Amino acid sequence: xxxxxxxxxxxxxxxxxxxxxxxxxxxxxxxxxxxxxxxxxxxxxxxxxxxxxxxxxxxxxxxxxxxxxxxxxxxxxxxxxxxxxxxxxxxxxxxxxxxxxxxx
Amino acid sequence: xxxxxxxxxxxxxxxxxxxxxxxxxxxxxxxxxxxxxxxxxxxxxxxxxxxxxxxxxxxxxxxxxxxxxxxxxxxxxxxxxxxxxxxxxxxxxxxxxxxxxxxxxxxxxxxxxxxxxxxxxxxxxxxxxxxxxxxxxxxxxxxxxxxxxxxxxxxxxxxxxxxxxxxxxxxxxxxxxxxxxxxxxxxxxxxxxxxxxxxxxxxxxxxxxxxxxxxxxxxxxxxxxxxxxxxxxxxxxxxxxxxxxxxxxxxxxxxxxxxxxxxxxxxxxxxxxxxxxxxxxxxxxxxxxxxxxxxxxxxxxxxxxxxx
Numbered sequence: 001x002x003x004x005x006x007x008x009x010x011x012x013x014x015x016x017x018x019x020x021x022x023x024x025x026x027x028x029x030x031x032x033x034x035x036x037x038x039x040x041x042x043x044x045x046x047x048x049x050x051x052x053x054x055x056x057x058x059x060x061x062x063x064x065x066x067x068x069x070x071x072x073x074x075x076x077x078x079x080x081x082x083x084x085x086x087x088x089x090x091x092x093x094x095x096x097x098x099x100x101x102x103x104x
Numbered sequence: 105x106x107x108x109x110x111x112x113x114x115x116x117x118x119x120x121x122x123x124x125x126x127x128x129x130x131x132x133x134x135x136x137x138x139x140x141x142x143x144x145x146x147x148x149x150x151x152x153x154x155x156x157x158x159x160x161x162x163x164x165x166x167x168x169x170x171x172x173x174x175x176x177x178x179x180x181x182x183x184x185x186x187x188x189x190x191x192x193x194x195x196x197x198x199x200x201x202x203x204x205x206x207x208x209x210x211x212x213x214x215x216x217x218x219x220x221x222x223x224x225x226x227x228x229x230x231x232x233x234x235x236x237x238x239x240x241x242x243x244x245x246x247x248x249x250x251x252x253x254x255x256x257x258x259x260x261x262x263x264x265x266x267x268x269x270x271x272x273x274x275x276x277x278x279x280x281x282x283x284x285x286x287x288x289x290x291x292x293x294x295x296x297x298x299x300x301x302x303x304x305x306x307x308x309x310x311x312x313x314x315x316x317x318x319x320x321x322x323x324x325x326x327x328x329x330x331x332x333x334x335x336x337x338x339x340x341x342x343x344x345x346x347x348x349x350x351x352x353x354x355x356x357x358x359x360x361x362x363x364x365x366x367x368x369x370x371x372x373x374x375x376x377x378x379x380x381x382x383x384x385x386x387x388x389x390x391x392x393x394x395x396x397x398x399x400x401x402x403x404x405x406x407x408x409x410x411x412x
Contacts, residue, residue: 085291092285 009061016058023051037094041087048083052076115152119145132186136174143167156314157245160306164322169399172329176403240380241311249316250384254373258358261391265355268398272342284334292334299327307392311381317388321395328400340401347397354394358387 027047034040056076063069122142129135147163150156178186232248239247249257284292303324310316331337340347361383362373370376375383 081291081294085287088287089285 013058013061016054016061020051020054020056020058023047023054027051037098038091041091045083045087048079052079112152115145115149119149132178136171136178139174140167140171143171157316160314160319161322164319164326168326169322169403172326172403176405238377238380240375240382240384243310243312243314245314246310246316246384250387251375251380254358254362254387257391258355258362258373261355261358261394264395264398265351268351268402271402289334289336292330292336296327296331296336299323303327303392303396307388310388311385317391318395321392322399324392324396325399325403328396329403332400332404340397342401347401350393350397351401352394354391357390361387 024047027043030043030047031040034043053076056072060069060072063072119142122138122145126135126138126142129138143162143166147159147167150159150162232244232252235252236242236244236247239251241247241250303320306315306323307317307320308315310320328337332340342348361375365374365376366372368376
């Protein structure tokens with residue numbers, strides 16, 4: 001029973017990790033290829049939110065102690081907070097300094 | 105085995121690429137941003153090499169604070185005076201020739217020093233480990249920094265003080281920061297207690313595990329700079345008595361301990377038996393506060409300078 005559970009947990013963990021890695025790669029490609037700062041911020045923050053949001057549960061499934069879980073949770077909250085703040089600042093700075101983008 | 109080589113190999117390649125990019129990128133701003141990335145990667149490499157003390161210091165001071173200092177310097181430079189580096193022509197290569205030769209020479213010397221390390225445990229390491237019980241702290245790095253070689257740390261603090269005094273002579277002041285946006289204000293308010301908590305933890309942990317005064321001081325300084333830039337902290341400058349007290353406190357307390365132990369007869373900075381632990385903690389607390397305030401003032405400058 002435990003061996004079976006272990007297998008399921010490992011598989012689940014690795015699929016979460018791979019999905020997270022996919023979003024990081026997609027975000028990086030977006031950062032490199034998208035035309036302006038707003039699209040790029042969109043790509044990067046999705047990578048942060050979804051990529052990290054999938055990586056951390058994946059790592060949490062492999063964690064062997066509760067304090068490891070606490071550390072992962074703290075990392076997640078801090079990166080989410082700083083990522084959102086930095087993105088908002090960059091976007092707002094760009095909007096206030098550059099010429100306005102054409103609204104369709 | 106293979107994945108470890110993959111990780112180490114990509115780290116080595118990345119850091120070399122970043123180093124070249126820092127030197128040759130066109131805009132100064134991009135160069136600074138790349139330098140910060142370089143510092144973070146270097147911290148990762150130190151951690152990978154099993155040197156968490158260095159990794160912490162590199163991340164906090166090398167990447168974080170040096171990067172902030174560079175950005176602050178760039179912010180103070182008028183756009184017209186920013187000489188963007190221009191690399192063109194063969195003269196550039198001729199001029200960089202001696203630098204390349206010198207770098208290779210230094211690389212060779214460093215290689216000579218580093219390569220024998222894994223094979224022989226040096227006499228210094230053995231001596232440090234033998235006397236660790238009497239050092240007053242359980243972490244060997246802290247024991248070396250604040251007991252066996254306390255001199256070096258005292259001199260480091262003096263260097264920091266000297267640098268601060270030199271910067272003060274230039275009377276830099278940061279152009280007034282624009283009004284902080286609500287999201288940044290809220291996030292800073294959330295971060296502030298966490299930074300104080302982690303700073304205190306790093307300081308306390310230094311006696312048994314990686315951490316210590318410089319790392320804690322750098323972290324506290326980062327928090328103070330964030331709060332100052334968002335106008336959540338009042339202006340601070342040399343004209344405040346408490347700033348002077350804290351900045352000078354680190355060196356002064358360290359020197360007083362040295363003189364006191366000398367007076368006791370044990371010798372300069374040779375702690376009497378049983379006193380090492382508490383004295384080291386006290387010195388670290390004074391040093392942390394001093395480093396934090398000094399680094400903060402180095403970045404944000406004096407907001408109100410009394411000019412003669």
